[in-house]
Amino acid sequence: MPATHAAQRGIPPLPARAEALRHLARLQRLPDHELLLLARQAVLRAVEPEQLIMDVQTPAHALWLVLSGAVEHLMEDETGAEITLELLGPGDFFGEDGLFGSRYRRTAARAATRCVLLQWRYTALQPQLDVLSTFVGMLRVRFREHLLHTTLASVPILASLTPMERLSLAAYIDDTRLDRHHTILQAGEMGHELYILAEGQAVVVHQERAVAMLNPGDIFGEMSLLDRQPHEASVIALTPVHLLRLPEAALRHLIAQRPDVAHELQRLARQRREIDRRPEHIATTERLIASGIARGALALVRRPELCDPHCRRCEQACAARFGVARLRIDGPIFGDVIAADLCRQCRWGAECVEVCPVDAFQLDADGVWLITDRCTGCGACLSACPYQAINQVPVYPPAHTPLDWLRQRLGRQEAIMLRANKCDACAGYGDHACISACPTGALQWIPVAALYALAEASS
Numbered sequence: 001m002p003a004t005h006a007a008q009r010g011i012p013p014l015p016a017r018a019e020a021l022r023h024l025a026r027l028q029r030l031p032d033h034e035l036l037l038l039a040r041q042a043v044l045r046a047v048e049p050e051q052l053i054m055d056v057q058t059p060a061h062a063l064w065l066v067l068s069g070a071v072e073h074l075m076e077d078e079t080g081a082e083i084t085l086e087l088l089g090p091g092d093f094f095g096e097d098g099l100f101g102s103r104y105r106r107t108a109a110r111a112a113t114r115c116v117l118l119q120w121r122y123t124a125l126q127p128q129l130d131v132l133s134t135f136v137g138m139l140r141v142r143f144r145e146h147l148l149h150t151t152l153a154s155v156p157i158l159a160s161l162t163p164m165e166r167l168s169l170a171a172y173i174d175d176t177r178l179d180r181h182h183t184i185l186q187a188g189e190m191g192h193e194l195y196i197l198a199e200g201q202a203v204v205v206h207q208e209r210a211v212a213m214l215n216p217g218d219i220f221g222e223m224s225l226l227d228r229q230p231h232e233a234s235v236i237a238l239t240p241v242h243l244l245r246l247p248e249a250a251l252r253h254l255i256a257q258r259p260d261v262a263h264e265l266q267r268l269a270r271q272r273r274e275i276d277r278r279p280e281h282i283a284t285t286e287r288l289i290a291s292g293i294a295r296g297a298l299a300l301v302r303r304p305e306l307c308d309p310h311c312r313r314c315e316q317a318c319a320a321r322f323g324v325a326r327l328r329i330d331g332p333i334f335g336d337v338i339a340a341d342l343c344r345q346c347r348w349g350a351e352c353v354e355v356c357p358v359d360a361f362q363l364d365a366d367g368v369w370l371i372t373d374r375c376t377g378c379g380a381c382l383s384a385c386p387y388q389a390i391n392q393v394p395v396y397p398p399a400h401t402p403l404d405w406l407r408q409r410l411g412r413q414e415a416i417m418l419r420a421n422k423c424d425a426c427a428g429y430g431d432h433a434c435i436s437a438c439p440t441g442a443l444q445w446i447p448v449a450a451l452y453a454l455a456e457a458s459s
Helices: 003-008 014-022 032-041 122-128 133-154 163-170 222-227 248-257 259-275 279-291 313-322 351-355 380-384 402-409 433-437 450-457
Strands: 043-047 052-054 062-068 071-076 082-088 108-111 115-121 174-178 183-185 193-199 202-206 209-214 234-237 241-247 298-302 337-339 361-363 369-371 391-395 417-421 443-447
Touching: 014 032, 032 115, 032 122, 032 133, 062 122, 071 133, 082 133, 082 163, 115 122, 133 163, 133 174, 133 193, 133 241, 193 248, 209 279, 222 259, 241 248, 248 259, 279 450, 313 433, 337 450, 351 380, 369 417, 433 443, 443 450
Parallel strands: none
Antiparallel strands: 043 115, 052 108, 062 115, 071 082, 071 108, 174 241, 183 234, 193 241, 202 209, 202 234, 298 337, 298 443, 361 369, 391 417
16 A cells, blocks of 8 residues: 555554554564564454454464453363453464464453454465564464463363462473374383373373373373372373473472362372273273274264164265265264264364375364365375275366256266365255254264263163
């Protein structure tokens, strides 16, 4: 925009806008070229009190900077109740998670007062990250701070801590990233740290049996610290993991100040020794891990007493909608239900996403992986998926006449390409094809955690 037009609209010329950014404490050390680039791409936003800026259920799409006013940074606990992580003021950033590939984290931001904010869309920033090296380094520090706050707030045992107590605890925490299959804890060794799983999933192995799953927000290593005995079980990363490590000395200082935390740790240890050693619990855990169902949040199950095994209308309806069936109704048995064999919607470390050379996978607000039009049909995801849950379908040119449509249906028209195809819970449709086609209501989606109760109820 020419400087004269900008002045007429009350917008200062670019160098002045860059200099204004320099007055913010967090940006004072940025090089001139980074300030100029940020000033060029920033969009000014005004937000009214109580207005949501980032929703818990909507993936973040932008980085934000508070110029004036106050913003509440929030998350939800397992019950859906709000937890205030921090109150943000002038000079504070939020929404940086998505810049660093954290597709899974769900936090919210809400205006506590009338606010003036600067917004940078990821799509504008991402091509410039190499040029914005100082700025990106600063954001990574902020990202780690947010990770610590959100993870500590999601740990039930630490839920009673105030935001200031969590902030104080975070000063003692170190963090580590490990690849899948890495042994985090080894049975028989003494523990010197309390571990908190920030991202990823891990498996607890006792006497060569998988006895429990660990998910983000879970802590482990507490038994050795409480009993001053070697670890009873090993912990192995099922996916790539991001771990927070609290030294023993810091933990003992915390429980000296907060005896309730010690009581909760002891209760957790007793509960784990009781539940994780039950044969039926171990058997269910091993089925969940072997089938990959443990990788997702929901499972599609059918009740055999309501299902004619020769019907297969669900598979046929899926194939009719998508060209090739995205599910097989025969999978592992959990008590009185049978889990369908389909995409697990892996929440962490999805192998298909990791190998895709064109970033064709997109996570929607419901935690479902979608395959976008970026897919080139290279097939890398098919071989990467451990559960053979991805196939390919032909993509045809647009059908302009009924004859074109008929040729495509009969396989008489040449396809443009093949595209990856997998269950996405019928995203974009008003129903689930398989469930709608079932004449008896035998199919339903249930939380993966509910499979434990179903399996144990029938034992």
